Amino acid sequence: MSTETKNECHSLRLQIEDLKKRTKSMFDQVIEAGPADTAEARANMRLAYRHLDDACMRLGKVIQAIDGSVSVYDEEDKAGAGPIAGESVGEEG
Numbered sequence: 001m002s003t004e005t006k007n008e009c010h011s012l013r014l015q016i017e018d019l020k021k022r023t024k025s026m027f028d029q030v031i032e033a034g035p036a037d038t039a040e041a042r043a044n045m046r047l048a049y050r051h052l053d054d055a056c057m058r059l060g061k062v063i064q065a066i067d068g069s070v071s072v073y074d075e076e077d078k079a080g081a082g083p084i085a086g087e088s089v090g091e092e093g
Contacts, residue, residue, distance in 0.1 A: 006066045009059045016056040023049050 027045050031038060 006063050009062045009066075013056050013059045016052050016059070020049060020052045020056070023052060 030041050
């Protein structure tokens with residue numbers, strides 16, 4: 001694998017981080033809109049966020065493999081990480 005692949009993975013991770021922030025900011029809007037099934041809306045927003053977080057982590061694992069499995073936690077990539085609207089990850093809606 002090449003530096004080009006590693007750079008593309010990093011670029012995708014940055015794009016996913018942006019999507020995570022946008023998803024997080026939409027969470028309250030979805031709740032305020034008053035869908036008929038608020039619990040279902042909250043659950044699906046959390047799942048969408050978690051899947052984005054997982055995709056970002058997996059691309060990081062690709063970068064790690066390219067670097068010979070050296071684990072480096074990138075401080076700038078963890079910004080914005082965490083549960084939506086301050087909820088704990090295991091919280092049920």
